[in-house]
Amino acid sequence: MRKILCLLLICTTLLLAGCALSSASRDKDFDDSLIVVGFSQVGSESDWRLANTASMVSALSEQNGYRLLFDNARQKQENQYLAIRNFIQQDVNYIVLAPISETGWDSVFREAKAAGIPVIVVDRQVSVEDESLYQSWVGSDFYREGQMAITWMEESFPDPDAPLRILHLQGTEGATAQLMRSRALEEAVARHENWTVEAALKGEFTEAKGYEVVRDFLKTGTPFSVLYSENDNMTFGAMRALDEAGISYGRDGEVKIISFDAVHKALEYCLEGRINLCVECNPLHGPRVDRLIKSCEAGEEVPKSSYVEEICFTCDTITPQMIGEREY
Numbered sequence: 001m002r003k004i005l006c007l008l009l010i011c012t013t014l015l016l017a018g019c020a021l022s023s024a025s026r027d028k029d030f031d032d033s034l035i036v037v038g039f040s041q042v043g044s045e046s047d048w049r050l051a052n053t054a055s056m057v058s059a060l061s062e063q064n065g066y067r068l069l070f071d072n073a074r075q076k077q078e079n080q081y082l083a084i085r086n087f088i089q090q091d092v093n094y095i096v097l098a099p100i101s102e103t104g105w106d107s108v109f110r111e112a113k114a115a116g117i118p119v120i121v122v123d124r125q126v127s128v129e130d131e132s133l134y135q136s137w138v139g140s141d142f143y144r145e146g147q148m149a150i151t152w153m154e155e156s157f158p159d160p161d162a163p164l165r166i167l168h169l170q171g172t173e174g175a176t177a178q179l180m181r182s183r184a185l186e187e188a189v190a191r192h193e194n195w196t197v198e199a200a201l202k203g204e205f206t207e208a209k210g211y212e213v214v215r216d217f218l219k220t221g222t223p224f225s226v227l228y229s230e231n232d233n234m235t236f237g238a239m240r241a242l243d244e245a246g247i248s249y250g251r252d253g254e255v256k257i258i259s260f261d262a263v264h265k266a267l268e269y270c271l272e273g274r275i276n277l278c279v280e281c282n283p284l285h286g287p288r289v290d291r292l293i294k295s296c297e298a299g300e301e302v303p304k305s306s307y308v309e310e311i312c313f314t315c316d317t318i319t320p321q322m323i324g325e326r327e328y
């Protein structure tokens, strides 16, 4: 018994020494006036995501008054839970979350609230029982993005008697970007008797998966004339699969391509006539999150949700100047 007690005492002493050491080493070169932010990012699955990370890192910089703890969850929600719990342990001032999917946040948000740490959600939305569990959300209106694509389809294929066969390439299941862009398409298909979705393929927002699922689908020989792809990187993969299968696409091709995000490379393809429609999804959330945090710091009320303005580009109207003016 004495041995066990001794062991327990040694362990507790080591643990306490460890805590003291880690907070001491944290404090040593740590400027107290900085706002400490823990940011849990989804991953690095797309060009959009890289532009988003760059925007966040540059806005939440030391020169701007922050100490940023960045965590890349590599597309796994469990990693985001770990990161958030880690931020809570480190007693950050704010937690910023770009959630992989909408659901599953109640417990971890409750833990943050109990620790008195405000959570700011960015990009995709969260669905929690108690909305007071997070401070604010800023991101895109993904449903409106989908509707912009549908409007273009309705204008481009006005004949109600001509069948319109669509191949739907979906992003990460359960992410707002997937749910809302898919919803806009599904509702439109229900409204138009001549529209059919030949398949809904799961491309996880990555180029590799987009390529793989479209390549496999093309082997079935099912005809289609529109590719509705929920992000640019999956589109790039799909274009490779179409090239390999010898299927033409774009302005003069058999398959018309609709792509979401409007990253630089996609706009270049749009200018070349290889992508028909690019729907913008704006990734530059860093300055928006900065403003939200600074408002919270000043004790001001912040909006519960804020949508960013977005536009779309067609291969018939895009110009090099439009691309040149873009920040990402």
Ligand code: AHR
Residues within 6 Å of the ligand: 045, 046, 047, 048, 049, 123, 124, 175, 177, 205, 230, 231, 232, 233, 260, 261, 281
């Ligand atoms: O949530 C935004 C989406 O996530 C973008 O459309 C996609 O490229 C990214 O991975």
